Amino acid sequence: xxxxxxxxxxxxxxxxxxxxxxxxxxxxxxxxxxxxxxxxxxxxxxxxxxxxxxxxxxxxxxxxxxxxxxxxxxxxxxxxxxxxxxxxxxxxxxxxxxxxxxxxxxxxxxxxxxxxxxxxxxxxxxxxxxxxxxxxxxxxxxxxxxxxxxxxxxxxxxxxxxxxxxxxxxxxxxxxxxxxxxxxxxxxxxxxxxxxxxxxxxxxxxxxxxxxxxxxxxxxxxxxxxxxxxxxxxxxxxxxxxxxxxxxxxxxxxxxxxxxxxxxxxxxxxxxxxxxxxxxxxxxxxxxxxxxxxxxxxxxxxxxxxxx
Numbered sequence: 001x002x003x004x005x006x007x008x009x010x011x012x013x014x015x016x017x018x019x020x021x022x023x024x025x026x027x028x029x030x031x032x033x034x035x036x037x038x039x040x041x042x043x044x045x046x047x048x049x050x051x052x053x054x055x056x057x058x059x060x061x062x063x064x065x066x067x068x069x070x071x072x073x074x075x076x077x078x079x080x081x082x083x084x085x086x087x088x089x090x091x092x093x094x095x096x097x098x099x100x101x102x103x104x105x106x107x108x109x110x111x112x113x114x115x116x117x118x119x120x121x122x123x124x125x126x127x128x129x130x131x132x133x134x135x136x137x138x139x140x141x142x143x144x145x146x147x148x149x150x151x152x153x154x155x156x157x158x159x160x161x162x163x164x165x166x167x168x169x170x171x172x173x174x175x176x177x178x179x180x181x182x183x184x185x186x187x188x189x190x191x192x193x194x195x196x197x198x199x200x201x202x203x204x205x206x207x208x209x210x211x212x213x214x215x216x217x218x219x220x221x222x223x224x225x226x227x228x229x230x231x232x233x234x235x236x237x238x239x240x241x242x243x244x245x246x247x248x249x250x251x252x253x254x255x256x257x258x259x260x261x262x263x264x265x266x267x268x269x270x271x272x273x274x275x276x277x278x279x280x281x282x283x284x285x286x287x288x289x290x291x292x293x294x295x296x297x298x299x300x301x302x303x304x305x306x307x308x
Contacts (some may be wrong), residue, residue: 179223211268
């Protein structure tokens with residue numbers, strides 16, 4: 001219930017801040033000092049800006065502490081604002097979880113929260129398997145990967161959670177890989193936080209269940225290899241770009257520069273298939289490579305689309 005819990009926190013924070021806004025507007029209409037009025041006006045203007053909210057909140061709190069209202073109603077407003085001062089600064093609500101939750105058993109709740117339009121940020125660690133409950137296959141597990149309940153290689157293609165969220169048109173969506181491009185990852189986090197609406201960031205996350213031949217100490221290098229081989233793709237979809245007449249979809253990764261097959265064969269979850277099920281391995285390897293190429297082709301079409 002990660003998404004629902006974060007959603008509840010966001011609604012509660014918004015309700016508290018709406019009460020603070022009512023109080024700030026009451027100060028503007030009251031007989032208070034020019035300094036307090038200026039602080040209240042500044043807070044109302046900057047309260048939803050992550051970069052400006054802290055300074056505006058500090059100014060309003062300081063001005064309230066100095067003010068000694070003669071009017072009982074104004075004193076009550078002052079007391080109510082100071083009682084809720086923890087909510088003066090803009091809240092950044094983040095929901096974290098794995099692909100088993102986001103793609104699979106918790107998808108209904110996640111979809112509801114993304115569809116709500118509420119300012120909630122979601123970050124998914126995509127390990128392509130249920131990492132914390134024994135390594136079962138999830139809807140994020142690609143074709144050919146071996147996992148529990150897919151011992152002979154998964155036969156159904158990986159769900160494209162990012163594209164499903166993009167279809168709403170008002171959700172910020174990014175697919176990232178820290179080891180491949182840390183700047184793109186940081187840019188996505190900053191954009192998601194600044195977007196006044198739901199956001200979804202999907203992170204490629206190597207897992208012990210992958211059976212990395214280089215070892216888990218090389219996870220960042222593995223992420224880099226995943227992007228270089230075309231196994232994983234980096235993109236950002238920002239609805240705000242549409243308002244500027246720009247393409248909201250930006251493909252950040254380049255065409256593959258290394259072998260797809262070389263990448264997957266560096267992981268036991270794929271390599272073991274050839275030894276245990278040689279009769280089906282080649283067909284499944286070809287299918288998972290074709291799925292990745294199809295996803296990339298779709299992303300390229302979106303990136304080439306011009307806003308009319």
